[in-house]
Amino acid sequence: MATIAEIYFELVELSGHVVAKGAWSSTLRANCLYQSALLAKPGRRCRLLQGTLEITPFTPLAALDLGLGTCIHVVWLSSPAADILSLSNAFAAIKANGNVVTWGRADYGGDSSAAASFLTEGVVQVCGNTSAFAAIKENGSVVTWGYADYGGNSSAVAALLAEGVVHIRGNQYAFAAIKANGSVVTWGRADLGGNSSAVAPLLAEGVVQLCGTGGAFAAIKADGR
Structure with missing residues (x-):
C-alpha cells in the first residue's frame, strides 16, 4: 500500500x-x-x-x-533504428536533441527550411509518405512540410493539430493522426485518405491504432471495432 x-x-x-x-x-x-x-x-x-x-x-x-x-x-515511438526515415525522394533524421535534419528532393520534403524554426528541438516522431513529412513535437503539436497536396500543408486542420497529437500514420498520399482523446485528424489528398468527413462521427473518440495502405486508412477502436 x-x-x-x-x-x-x-x-x-x-x-x-x-x-x-x-x-x-x-x-x-x-x-x-x-x-x-x-x-x-x-x-x-x-x-x-x-x-x-x-x-x-x-x-x-x-x-x-x-x-x-x-x-x-x-x-x-519509433525505435532508434528507425530514427532516419527514408522516402522514395527524401530523408529525415531525428537527432538526440529532437532536432530534425532533412535532405533529398527539395519539393518532396528534402528541404524543410520553411518549417526549420519548428524543427530545431523537441521533435519526438517523424512520419512520411511519398512526398511529404509530418512531425510530432513534445507538446503534441504537428509540423508538416513537403508537397502541399500530399500533406505537406496541414493548414486546413492546423487548429486540430496544435496540441494533443500522440501518433501519426501516413499512406502514400495523406496523413492521419491520433490525438490523446482517441480522435483522428486526417489531411492530404482528399480522395486517398486525406478527407475522413464521411466517417467523422466514428473517429471522434476511442481510436487506438491506425493503418495505412496506398490510398486509404483503417482505424481500430478501443472496443475492437
Whole structure:
C-alpha cells in the first residue's frame, strides 16, 4: 500500500494494456516512470501523457495533477533504428536533441527550411509518405512540410493539430493522426485518405491504432471495432 510520501500510478498503452503499475516516491521525477515503461520494450522510445498533458522525464511527480487520475498513457515511438526515415525522394533524421535534419528532393520534403524554426528541438516522431513529412513535437503539436497536396500543408486542420497529437500514420498520399482523446485528424489528398468527413462521427473518440495502405486508412477502436 502506498504511503503518504508515495503516489500510485498505472502506465497504460492506448490499447488499454497495462505496462507497469506501482507506487513511486513523490520526491522523484518522472524519469522513474519512463524507466519502468521502457522495461516493457527495451530499445524503444515513448511519450508519457496525463490526459493531454505531456510528462517529461524531468517533471516532478509531486507536480502532477492527481485530479486527472493516476492513469498515465504510454505512447510508443519509433525505435532508434528507425530514427532516419527514408522516402522514395527524401530523408529525415531525428537527432538526440529532437532536432530534425532533412535532405533529398527539395519539393518532396528534402528541404524543410520553411518549417526549420519548428524543427530545431523537441521533435519526438517523424512520419512520411511519398512526398511529404509530418512531425510530432513534445507538446503534441504537428509540423508538416513537403508537397502541399500530399500533406505537406496541414493548414486546413492546423487548429486540430496544435496540441494533443500522440501518433501519426501516413499512406502514400495523406496523413492521419491520433490525438490523446482517441480522435483522428486526417489531411492530404482528399480522395486517398486525406478527407475522413464521411466517417467523422466514428473517429471522434476511442481510436487506438491506425493503418495505412496506398490510398486509404483503417482505424481500430478501443472496443475492437
